Amino acid sequence: MPRIRSRLDDRQGSALVLVVVAMVGLLSMMALAVDLGMLRTAHGEAQRAADAAALAGASAFMEMAPTEAAAPARQRALDYVGRNTLRGTAFRAEEATVEVLPPLKRVRVRVRKPAVSTWFARIFGVNSAAVSARAAAHATRAPSSRCVKPFVPPDLWAEMDDDRNKNGEWDPWEVWEYEPDRGDFYNPGGASATSNRPETGYGSAFRGPKHDRGRKVMLNVSALSGFANLWAMPDGDWGLDVGGAALRNNISGCNTTPISVGKPYKLQSGIKAGPVFQGVNELILRDPGARWDDARGEVVGSRHADWMDSPRLIRVPLYDPSEMTTKKSEVRFTKFAWVFLEPVGGPADPVVARFVEIVRILQLVE
Numbered sequence: 126m127p128r129i130r131s132r133l134d135d136r137q138g139s140a141l142v143l144v145v146v147a148m149v150g151l152l153s154m155m156a157l158a159v160d161l162g163m164l165r166t167a168h169g170e171a172q173r174a175a176d177a178a179a180l181a182g183a184s185a186f187m188e189m190a191p192t193e194a195a196a197p198a199r200q201r202a203l204d205y206v207g208r209n210t211l212r213g214t215a216f217r218a219e220e221a222t223v224e225v226l227p228p229l230k231r232v233r234v235r236v237r238k239p240a241v242s243t244w245f246a247r248i249f250g251v252n253s254a255a256v257s258a259r260a261a262a263h264a265t266r267a268p269s270s271r272c273v274k275p276f277v278p279p280d281l282w283a284e285m286d287d288d289r290n291k292n293g294e295w296d297p298w299e300v301w302e303y304e305p306d307r308g309d310f311y312n313p314g315g316a317s318a319t320s321n322r323p324e325t326g327y328g329s330a331f332r333g334p335k336h337d338r339g340r341k342v343m344l345n346v347s348a349l350s351g352f353a354n355l356w357a358m359p360d361g362d363w364g365l366d367v368g369g370a371a372l373r374n375n376i377s378g379c380n381t382t383p384i385s386v387g388k389p390y391k392l393q394s395g396i397k398a399g400p401v402f403q404g405v406n407e408l409i410l411r412d413p414g415a416r417w418d419d420a421r422g423e424v425v426g427s428r429h430a431d432w433m434d435s436p437r438l439i440r441v442p443l444y445d446p447s448e449m450t451t452k453k454s455e456v457r458f459t460k461f462a463w464v465f466l467e468p469v470g471g472p473a474d475p476v477v478a479r480f481v482e483i484v485r486i487l488q489l490v491e
Contacts, residue, residue, distance in 0.1 A: 376404025
């Protein structure tokens with residue numbers, strides 16, 4: 126009996142040791158799980174800070190030329206870094222790295238907290254861990270848009286012989302025809318670029334460092350007789366835009382149907398001067414004192430505190446000039462542009478606007 130009892134005592138002692146070891150391992154795993162969960166949450170906060178800062182920085186490229194946007198983009202990104210916290214502590218400027226790439230209209234941001242305190246892991250000598258995140262965002266051309274107007278001017282190309290005064294504008298007394306056999310060429314830039322020649326479309330630097338800001342755009346005058354520069358807007362509040370009333374409403378109002386790049390849309394026949402004038406004039410009368418100031422490169426005299434809210438600032442689609450032909454019944458858009466409507470004298474006068482910028486959206490990349 127004494128020998129049996131001794132063996133039982135040995136087994137109980139061994140089991141106790143195993144239990145203690147198992148408890149230590151279990152506690153270690155629990156501590157690791159808790160701290161990993163905390164660090165995962167902290168990384169999520171850091172990622173949101175990096176995303177917000179990158180998007181804020183890239184927004185500068187939606188408002189100004191790339192070379193002008195570099196400094197504001199950096200500052201906006203840093204400002205938004207400071208507005209975010211990680212575990213209740215705000216990020217400091219020195220905890221962020223901002224890289225601005227003007228040619229790509231892109232901003233990269235990296236945030237890093239070097240010492241985020243742990244909880245249970247301190248038992249094992251791990252008092253803190255670094256948490257970092259990175260993000261990149263750019264201002265890219267909008268693939269679709271709403272409240273687009275039924276005008277459809279061609280995008281700008283390099284015109285070799287029809288631009289009489291060499292000002293890069295399609296003036297009312299000029300007849301422009303896209304003639305590649307005479308040296309004309311077009312490169313839309315962006316994702317649609319297929320040429321090794323420089324980008325020529327509206328918003329490019331082909332005609333100077335202003336990127337066409339303030340350049341006149343002929344909205345409803347074409348180089349080819351019989352082409353109305355109008356397209357039939359689908360659905361929306363007024364149906365297919367083929368009648369005068371629908372055309373007028375789609376100019377003065379907002380057709381909420383989303384319009385997409387690359388999708389075919391029907392063209393309208395006839396000039397429809399009356400409805401066009403009526404719709405445009407309604408927009409002009411909603412902000413009659415507004416006018417484009419060439420020196421400042423913006424609108425002055427608007428009744429709106431921010432002139433970008435003026436109803437005279439409208440969105441129009443642009444198309445590839447190689448599609449210019451009287452025989453086409455459809456057109457595909459390459460991009461959308463913001464333009465500011467100039468006053469129109471009467472139904473017989475062309476509708477002229479000032480190019481402001483390409484319609485863009487902010488997008489996280491990389």
